[in-house]
Amino acid sequence: MSTTNIFAELIVIGLGAFASLLLLIAAMLEVSRGVVAFLITSPVAAIPALAFVYLLGIVTDRISDWLFASLERRQRGNGGVADPDYY
Numbered sequence: 001m002s003t004t005n006i007f008a009e010l011i012v013i014g015l016g017a018f019a020s021l022l023l024l025i026a027a028m029l030e031v032s033r034g035v036v037a038f039l040i041t042s043p044v045a046a047i048p049a050l051a052f053v054y055l056l057g058i059v060t061d062r063i064s065d066w067l068f069a070s071l072e073r074r075q076r077g078n079g080g081v082a083d084p085d086y087y
Contacts, residue, residue, distance in 0.1 A: 007054075009057075009061075010054055011054060012057070013056075014053035014054055014055070014057025014058075014060065016060075017053075017059075018049070018052065018053045022036065022039070022040075023036075
């Protein structure tokens with residue numbers, strides 16, 4: 001997989017986690033829709049948000065790898081392929 005694909009994958013993963021976090025925080029603080037819409041569409045907030053989204057994508061990816069590692073090992077063991085480089 002190329003570096004661009006990995007970067008884009010982490011951004012997409014981070015966007016889902018960021019949207020969930022943003023909605024959760026907005027609901028807990030009872031923030032109006034206008035403020036949330038401004039934060040989402042503001043070009044000034046885009047660069048720091050992109051850095052945070054990328055970091056959140058890395059963290060989310062590592063947590064999901066950790067959570068599903070045993071399931072993955074169990075499924076790969078049933079495939080009958082002994083070469084670990086196959087995967």
